[in-house]
Amino acid sequence: MKTAKQYLGKQLNTMLSEIQLDDNNFIVNVQRELLKGNPLPKTTFYALIDATKEKADSLLELLGELNENDEITAFSGLSITPTNHKFIVQGKTLYTWCALDAILFTEWLDVSSQIISQDPIDNSLIELNIDCDHLVSSNPYPIFLSLVEKMDSCNIRGSFCNHVSFFASEQTAKQWLDSNANGKILTLEDLFESNKIGLKCC
Structure with a gap:
């Protein structure tokens, strides 16, 4: 991948810096859990994030979507909820x-x-x-x-x-x-x- 990947990487790093996180590797770990096709409990999400609960919740607000059971159905662009x-x-x-x-x-x-x-x-x-x-x-x-x-x-x-x-x-x-x-x-x-x-x- 060329310019588009670099652009999105820069945008993502800027967002993470706003909540004082330097590493975006956890995003891949969360998305691999979503690849299983099931909503992700918040407890699992917290275990995957090397950050305080406050920062983890800030990440969810920026990059996540939740269902009526307060489970994660999408994160940083990957979703189990239908899109186009x-x-x-x-x-x-x-x-x-x-x-x-x-x-x-x-x-x-x-x-x-x-x-x-x-x-x-x-x-x-x-x-x-x-x-x-x-x-x-x-x-x-x-x-x-x-x-x-x-x-x-x-x-x-x-x-x-x-x-x-x-x-x-x-x-x-x-x-x-x-x-x-x-x-x-x-x-x-x-x-x-x-x-x-x-x-x-x-």
């Missing part, structure tokens, strides 16, 4: 808050994933298969991905995730860009090294 982006790993269907999450989490969690999404303009089906940091296949190809460069750490989904989608064609990506002057459009080549892009479907 299916993230299928080892036969379990999870979801991500945005299109970019689905690509990045495959590498961060060192898994193989099938990503199923829709173009928000014309509802075209989009499917990616990724093995860690290798794009195995994309249907269609090429596809495009929207990005906004400003994120409100108090409203990550509203300010960032809800604006980051897959597009099945350059035409629909440009339609989105026409209505989002502060956005930009990425290609798969912006996200993967050229030698890590495999089968390209039409």
Whole structure:
């Protein structure tokens, strides 16, 4: 992964510094628990976080979502609650808050994933298969991905995730860009090294 990963890493580190945490490795540990497909009890979350309960609760407020039983159903973009982006790993269907999450989490969690999404303009089906940091296949190809460069750490989904989608064609990506002057459009080549892009479907 190239610039997009660096950008999100910088944003995440900025948010963690606000609550005086220097290490973001715990995020992967929490997400691996969510990969099991079940809500995560807060007691398990606290055990995974090397921080005070006060800081852990601040993290949940910034990066988590809870169900009616006060269990964690999403954390830092990975969710067991349905969104527009299916993230299928080892036969379990999870979801991500945005299109970019689905690509990045495959590498961060060192898994193989099938990503199923829709173009928000014309509802075209989009499917990616990724093995860690290798794009195995994309249907269609090429596809495009929207990005906004400003994120409100108090409203990550509203300010960032809800604006980051897959597009099945350059035409629909440009339609989105026409209505989002502060956005930009990425290609798969912006996200993967050229030698890590495999089968390209039409």
